[in-house]
Amino acid sequence: MNGDHGQEKKVMVMSNGFENHDDNSLAIRVEDKGQDSGGGGGGHGNGNTEKVEEHLENVTGEMARLELPRARSKRVAALDAFRGLTIVIMILVDDAGEAYDKIDHSPWNGCTLADFVLPFFLFIVGVAIAFALKRVPRISDAMRKITIRTLKLLFWGILLQGGYSHAPDDLSYGVDMKRIRWMGILQRISLVYFVVAMIEALTANIRPTVLRPHRSAIFSAYHWQWLGGFVALIIYIITTYALYVPDWSFVFHNPGDINDGKRFLVQCGVRGHLGPACNAVGYIDRQVWGINHIYTQPVWRRSKDCTYDSPNLGPLRDDAPSWCLGPFEPEGLLSSVSAIVSGTIGVHYGHVLVHFKNHSDRLKQWLLMGLGLIIFAIIFHFTNAIPINKQLYSISYICFTAGVAGLVLSGFYILIDVWGLRAPFLFLEWIGMNAMLVFVLGAQGILAAFFNGWYYDKPNNSLVHWIHKHVFVDVWNSEIVGTLLYVLFAEIVFWGVFAGILHKLGIYWKL
Structure with a gap:
């Protein structure tokens, strides 16, 4: 030149x-x-x-828009490890939570290990959306794929958690349509995915390809995504604090229980209540889905108001309020609206990965936002302004879990992608690459139910039960320790090896 x-x-x-x-x-x-x-x-x-x-x-x-040859891509292993960790935590708390109540869901306010699972899922779904839709050649095709994937998630959610599947302990199957549960983990993920992915796809042609050199450029470039999350939050806040919740009643169904068939009345007549009995989240679900289509064993039964054994599930107190036996949907409709914010924050972390190619720039963005969200949540929780609450999916809960997710992802990114310490986390990567398969077969107990179907003399005398009792519980002479070791080695390690074999064979199952 x-x-x-x-x-x-x-x-x-x-x-x-x-x-x-x-x-x-x-x-x-x-x-x-x-x-x-x-x-x-x-x-x-x-x-x-x-x-x-x-x-x-x-x-x-x-x-x-030109058909240019793609550069060789480098997989961000931290994302797979994060997804795998989420599946591992889910298996751990589902199968060992009853033995170790400290890791099981918080009865109401507060946050335990189990309470991180769903927001971690939503966070990583958001990150994946940013990658999958960073270029959208045809919006109509993208919308069709998003809709199909949403319907697949809904189908599997209703099949696995609607009541049709009784795995792994009950060998029967089928569900009374009068009592089918419409909401659940995959159903919430599908709703959040649909909203966040649609916004991402519809704004593909108006967002900049190159960020301007400004600190807030990443936020202004994707202002439509943040606006979508803000609108969802406003809808949640207005409904939660302004909706009038009247008295309600329910009939308790549990064959063999002394309260089976009894009708209970819960007195409310309030607005803006954040307790278990009279909140807007539960009221919306009772009105939309019907009281017979809501989760019948909510974790609030382990609260101090309901049992002396709290946080364990013990017998009801003599003076326990009537709502202790009532149904409540932990993945409810209104709380799923606020959960859209978790997906929005995840999309932001994905945008950082897309636009920033330097390790330090990525980590600076991630860590500052993660720490800021955690500080915000702690202030709101300990001032009792908005307590951290998974059942209500409160603002402080969104910020706290998303902030922790950001820090965990940053930690994995440093260890695996920056420092190259990949070997210790390979089993998490393998599980993360086949997360849906391990979720269905492992976390939902489908494979265990298959083996339980081959029993000798009585259903609780199967290979799975024998291994749990004789290899773990009897050896350690402790139900608690034996159960924990069984989950760690007979389930988590097994699924890590299983997912690794599938990875070597190039077999993946994604919706």
């Missing part, structure tokens, strides 16, 4: 990528021909510079 005043402009065009892949950007060089020292270059230097700057975004858009 002639002349001492030539300037070089680089336009970063993101190559088309897939979920969980950190694609190398393609650099397109746009050069400005300025005047050379001999005067032979003409006097068009400033004009060309203005034209380049004026049409920079148009050039980027045109080049993004």
Whole structure:
């Protein structure tokens, strides 16, 4: 290039990528021909510079639509490890939570290990959305794929948690449609995924490809995503504090229980109540789904108001309030609206991965936001303004769990992707690569139910029961320790090895 005043402009065009892949950007060089020292270059230097700057975004858009060869992609292993950790925690708290009540769900306010599972899922779903939809060639195709995937998640959610599957202990199957449960973990994930992914897809053509050099550029570039989360939060807040909750009643169903068939009345007549009995979250579900289609064994039964053995599930107190036996949907409709914010925060972390290619820049963005969210949540919780509550999916709960998720992802990123300590976390990566398969077969007990179906003389004399009792409980002479070791080695280690074999064979199951 002639002349001492030539300037070089680089336009970063993101190559088309897939979920969980950190694609190398393609650099397109746009050069400005300025005047050379001999005067032979003409006097068009400033004009060309203005034209380049004026049409920079148009050039980027045109080049993004070209069929360019993709650069070799580098998988961000921390994302798979994070997803795998979430599945592992779910298996641990589901199968060992009754033995170790400290890790089981909090009876109401507060946060335990079990309470991190669902928001971690929503967080990583958001991160994956940012990768999967960082380029949308045709919005109609993207919307169709999002809708199909949402319906698949709904189907599996109703099948696994609606009451049709009784795995792993009950070998029967089927559900009375008068009492089918409509909401659940996958149903909530599907709702959050649909809203967040739709916003991401519909705004693909109006968001910038290159961020401007400003601290808040990543937020302003994706202001529609944050607006969607803000609207969801406003709907949740207004409904929670303004909706009038009247008295309600229910009939308790539990064959063999002394209260079976009895009708109980819960007196409310309040607004803005955040306790178990009279909150707007429960009221919405009773009105929308019907009281017979709500989860019948809520964790509030382990609260101090209901049992002396709290936080364990003990016999009811003689003076226990009537709502202790009532139904409550932990993955309710209104609380699923506020859960959209968890997915929105996850999308932001994904956007950081897409746009920032330097380790320190990514970690700076992640850590500052994670710490800020945690501090915000702690202040609201300990001032009792808005307690951390998983059942209500409160604002403080969203911020606290999303902040912890951000710190955990940052820790994995440092250990695995920056320092290269990949071997100790390979089993988490393998599980994360086949998260849906392990969720269905492992966390929902489908594979265990299959083995339980082959028993000798009586149903509780199967291979799974024998291993649990004789290899773990009897050896340690402790139901608690034996159960914990069984979950760690006979379940989590097993699924790690199983997922690793599937990875080596190139077998993955994704919706």
